[in-house]
Amino acid sequence: MLHLPFPLVSRLPDVGTTIFTTMSRLAQECGAINLSQGFPDFSADDALFERVAHWMRSGHNQYAPMAGVAALRDAIAAKVSGLYGADYDPEHEITVTAGATQALFTAVAALVHPGDEVIVFEPVYDSYVPAIQLQGGVVRRARLSAPNYRPDWDAVRQLVSPRTRMIMINTPHNPSGSVWTASDLQALAALTRDTGIVVVADEVYEHIVFDGVRHESAALYPELAARSVIVSSFGKTFHVTGWKVGYVLAPRALMAEFRKVHQFNVFTVNTPVQLALADYMEDPARYGGLAAFYQAKRDFFREGLAGTGFELLPCAGTYFQTVRYGAISDVADVDFVDWLTRRVGVAAIPLSAFFGDARDEKVIRFCFAKRDETLLAAFERLQRFC
Template sequence: MRQSSVVIDSKLPRVGTTIFTVMSKLAADCGAINLSQGFPDFQADAALFDAALRAMRDGRNQYPPMAGVPELRAAIAGKVAALYGASYDAEHEITVTAGATQAIFTAIAAFVRHGDEVIVFEPVYDSYVPAIETVGGQAVYARLAFPDYRPDWQQLRSLLSPRTRMIIINSPHNPSGSLLDADDLEQLAALTRGTNIVVLSDEVYEHIVFDGVRHQSVASHPELAARSIVVSSFGKTYHITGWKIGYVLGAQELMSEFRKVHQFNVFTVNTPCQLGIAEYMRDASRHLGLAAFYQQKREFFRAQLHHSRFELLPCRGSYFQLARYSAISDLPDRDFAYWLTREVGVAVIPVSVFNHHGHDDRVVRFCFAKQEATLAAAGERLRGV
């Protein structure tokens, strides 16, 4: 292996390989059932593949417009208007991205400058803080209270400062499965009123909300929408995480700044796949039925663990189920996750990795976006622990 002679002053000295890569590799090495990384083990609808293939065969294989093909942006605008009563201009206020992670990084790079503070809620999804630090910002941590993972808006008020440039919210929340309610959006609007704070709202699981509850999108709150970049993901909605296609919504002034960065760190996104998604979106039942589809999987998986020693926490949205394991082991959660993968044959994610300084409530995260046979096989192993 070649060794570089360059001395590197790392921008991210504390960052190594993500826990998702680590646990998926360990699962593969051990032959374990992988309930760690958040991707389905089942195919998407063949009609989506057919639509993308038609676009390829029709010669739509060259660069699309930087902001995304007009057909897809129009489809997104229609969906958002129908669901949230929000009117976004497809030409100036919607941009198609190479997945949600790129969208989040681009938004942070566009608005956060050296020395700016960005408030995040922990447990915090792992891509936020490295992006903040890469552009010279500083993460400030608000706490989602265990075990319900609800925000404390008074605490957030105490964290605001003249240096606060951005607040990142995530609902439905990864990893906890908690939701922000309408009152939460009102609290956030009141706290940011009269400021220049940008809200970055990660809503990639927007269609996976359970028990008849309506997703509270920032797009549906006019005051917040005026200061927000809203992120969503077709990968989560249509079971195509490997396609890496998402989108952002934002007022024209915000989107103009977003696109200044987007055009140079991505430029644009796969043309035929964009067109395939645009065609597929014509049938709204394909995203409107997602909540019932995943609620059935949630109930099936929870039933598998009903007679286990895991204590299941509430799951109001997303396709993740948290569980406390204190009746099984007193190991730290990372060690417990390694043990469970190696000795029991089920890979999970330790929730402490989402916490600043690794605060550990002895909780692990399962992904139930799997076939029932996979969940049943995992359940059999977990009930034996």
């Protein structure tokens, strides 16, 4: 084994392998049912695959424009206008990205300077904080607490300072499954009014909101939209997380800065997939029916856990269900999911992984974006041991 002939100083000394990679690897090693990492185990529509093959065979296999294929940006603009009444210029205000994580990283890299403060809401998706730290930003954490994981706007207001450059929000929220309300977006608009604060709105689960509730996009609020970088994901919407294609909406001045970074850390995204997505989006029902599809899975999953010792927490959106396990065990959540994977044969995610201080509320997260037969097999194991 070769050894470095000099000391290496890490840019991320406190970061190891993500919990998603760790739990998926453990699930595979143990032959466990993987309800940890957030991806479906069912396929997308064949019609989408056919459009990808069509564009590949038609010779569209070279670089797309840096900002994305024009037809896809036009389709995104039409969707956003129809859903939220917001008009984004496809030429200057929409960019196609290599998934949502790249979009989030690029937004932070483009807009956060060393010493700038960025407010995040924890439990926080694990890519936010490293992106901030790599730019020399300072993380400020607002806490969302079980069982409802609602923002406390008085507490958030106390975090705002003259150094606050950005607030990163996520609704519908991963990992908790909570959904922000109109009053939350209005509070955010009031909080940022007359400031230089940029909002990064992670809305990748925008189409997965339950019980007739409307997704409150930042695009719905002109005052917020004027200072927001909004991120969404085709992978989450069309069951193709491995394609890693997303997009960003932002006013022209913010998008110009975003693209300065985007052109060097990705440049552009898979051409035939972009063209296929543009074709596929011509029918709004292909994303409009997603809420009902996943609500049925949520209800099925909750019914399947009803005979266990898990306490089901509210799930208003996303394809994640959080549960308390205190009636089953008093061990730490990381130890509980290890036992659950090795002994029970079902993998989950400990919520302490989403807190900067590893706060343990005895809550874990399951992903229910799975075939019914997968979920039934998980129920059988969980009902036997839990």
